[in-house]
Amino acid sequence: MLRFTGCCHFRQRLLLSTLSGKAIRIDDIRAQDQSPGLRDYEASLLRLMEKLTNGCLVEINETGTSLRYRPGIIICGSGLVHDCGSSRSIGYFLEVLVLLALFAKRPLSITLRGITNDHVDPSIDTWRTVSLPLLRRAAGLDEAAAGSLELKVVRRGARPGGGGEVQLRVPLVRALPLVSMSDEGMVKRVRGIAYSMRVPPQNANRMVDAARGVLNQLLADVYIFTDAAAGPAAGNSPGYGITLVAETTSGCLISAEAAATTGSKDAAGSAAGDEPLVVAEDIGRAAAQLLLDEVARGGVTDGTHQGLLLLLAALGPEEMNQVRLGPLTPYAVHTLRHIRDFLNVQFSMRTEQQSGTIFLSCIGAGLKNINRKVT
Numbered sequence: 001m002l003r004f005t006g007c008c009h010f011r012q013r014l015l016l017s018t019l020s021g022k023a024i025r026i027d028d029i030r031a032q033d034q035s036p037g038l039r040d041y042e043a044s045l046l047r048l049m050e051k052l053t054n055g056c057l058v059e060i061n062e063t064g065t066s067l068r069y070r071p072g073i074i075i076c077g078s079g080l081v082h083d084c085g086s087s088r089s090i091g092y093f094l095e096v097l098v099l100l101a102l103f104a105k106r107p108l109s110i111t112l113r114g115i116t117n118d119h120v121d122p123s124i125d126t127w128r129t130v131s132l133p134l135l136r137r138a139a140g141l142d143e144a145a146a147g148s149l150e151l152k153v154v155r156r157g158a159r160p161g162g163g164g165e166v167q168l169r170v171p172l173v174r175a176l177p178l179v180s181m182s183d184e185g186m187v188k189r190v191r192g193i194a195y196s197m198r199v200p201p202q203n204a205n206r207m208v209d210a211a212r213g214v215l216n217q218l219l220a221d222v223y224i225f226t227d228a229a230a231g232p233a234a235g236n237s238p239g240y241g242i243t244l245v246a247e248t249t250s251g252c253l254i255s256a257e258a259a260a261t262t263g264s265k266d267a268a269g270s271a272a273g274d275e276p277l278v279v280a281e282d283i284g285r286a287a288a289q290l291l292l293d294e295v296a297r298g299g300v301t302d303g304t305h306q307g308l309l310l311l312l313a314a315l316g317p318e319e320m321n322q323v324r325l326g327p328l329t330p331y332a333v334h335t336l337r338h339i340r341d342f343l344n345v346q347f348s349m350r351t352e353q354q355s356g357t358i359f360l361s362c363i364g365a366g367l368k369n370i371n372r373k374v375t
Contacts, residue, residue: 001025001068002341009334010042012307014049015096016342018056018071019103019315019367026067037064041088048082048093052100052108074371076104076170084114086162091121094151094168095308098135099315101170105371107148108170116156116164117195117241119259122304124153124166125193125243130255134305137251138312140177156197156229158239158259175368179313181300182324182359185250189221190291194284196240201228203280207242210284214292215244242284244291252300256290258283297326298357306332310347314339316364325358343367 001023004013007030017024030036038046038060046058046069055072084090090112101108116124122131128151135141136149148171157164192211194204204226215222224242229235241259248254260278294302301309306325310332313321325332339345343365350359 003027007038007042009331009338011045011092011096012335012338014045014069015099016338017069018049018053018074018100020342021071022342023068023070025069027065029065029067031065038067039087041085041092044083044085045093045096048096051080051082052076052097052104074100074104075106076101076108076110077106078109080108080110082110082112084112086115086160089115089118089121089123090164090166091123091127094122094127094131097168098132098170099308099311102139102173102176103367103369103371104170104172107172108168110168111154111165112168113162113165114157115159115162116153116166116235117197117239117259118159119241123241123243123257123259124151124156124164125195126255126257126304127151128153129191129193129243129245130253130302131305131308133253134301134309135312138176138179138181138309139173141171141173155233155235156195156227157235158197158237161236163235163237172372173369174372175366176312176316176364178319179309179316179321179323179364181252181309182322183250184252184298184300184324184357185248187219187246187254187295188249190215190219190223190244190246192224192242192244192287193227194224194240194242195227195229197229197234198238199240201226201230203240204228206280207240207284207287210281211242211244211288214285214288218292240280240283242287244287246291246295250300254291254294254302255304256287256294256302258287258290294326298324298355299326300324303329303332307335310335310339310360313360314343314345314347314362314365315367318363318366320361321364322359322361325360327356328358 053072057070059068154165243257
């Protein structure tokens with residue numbers, strides 16, 4: 001049994017514990033806080049794990065500051081429904097969902113309800129336009145399987161009321177192929193989507209104009225769609241934001257986003273009070289500047305997706321997997337430590353002085369889907 005302390009990277013520990021079959025114990029979960037123990041979104045993630053697996057064991061002490069988790073068999077299946085709550089957005093749960101579902105016994109089809117867009121977790125638009133295409137490429141899904149990897153937005157939902165709904169479908173794989181992504185290429189076009197919920201639809205157009213004002217100075221091929229949700233499709237709270245994606249000549253996708261919502265909550269789930277909506281033009285300019293910063297960092301993906309790509313490389317075959325990333329984020333550093341602890345896989349790093357990017361290579365764990373039915 002592996003032992004950890006503290007609440008950091010809770011979902012990644014659960015994910016790697018389930019994939020590797022190693023039980024874990026986590027102590028001192030916010031033991032010094034005024035409100036100690038697990039938060040409601042962490043308890044919701046545990047309930048989701050129980051829905052996806054068969055035979056998992058969860059033991060929590062009376063104060064919620066200590067947890068023992070023994071993984072079960074990954075089953076998944078169709079017709080599943082889960083309410084993600086209003087403390088964290090649906091994007092918080094998706095990384096666990098998509099990676100577990102690849103190694104399940106049955107293909108996953110699940111409906112998730114909650115917050116779709118906020119400033120804390122990657123939004124549904126980022127997952128739909130960047131994360132899933134990255135997964136298709138790294139997982140080597142053929143056209144038929146790639147078509148069954150789908151994220152459909154039924155309703156949008158902003159903080160604090162939520163009310164959003166998405167449908168996720170994930171196919172099965174026998175094993176992940178070799179991951180070799182070292183050519184970052186040059187940016188050739190930028191696409192994006194500006195959305196608004198329960199606010200005048202002109203906000204979306206104002207964000208588009210502000211973002212284009214920054215990006216068109218460097219690139220002509222910029223096109224940003226607008227999605228002004230209204231009625232039941234707009235969720236329960238007002239909000240708006242923009243997601244931008246830069247596509248390179250080598251097929252790499254680099255994303256950045258910014259969002260404005262009212263009544264937001266911090267990552268720990270404590271109320272931060274009603275925050276005024278930021279001016280739409282500021283949101284557009286901020287997202288465009290963040291995108292330029294991500295492109296300047298270099299690498300085949302942005303900082304938000306570094307951890308996901310490293311996990312895919314570590315779960316790959318027992319061959320030399322290699323990726324090229326910009327300066328590592330703190331989350332990516334902790335991902336490397338967890339990969340070492342759970343999978344016994346270590347990365348070698350080589351920095352390219354000219355670009356400042358890092359080449360990371362490893363011999364994968366060669367994880368195979370032993371739960372999949374033999375046909």
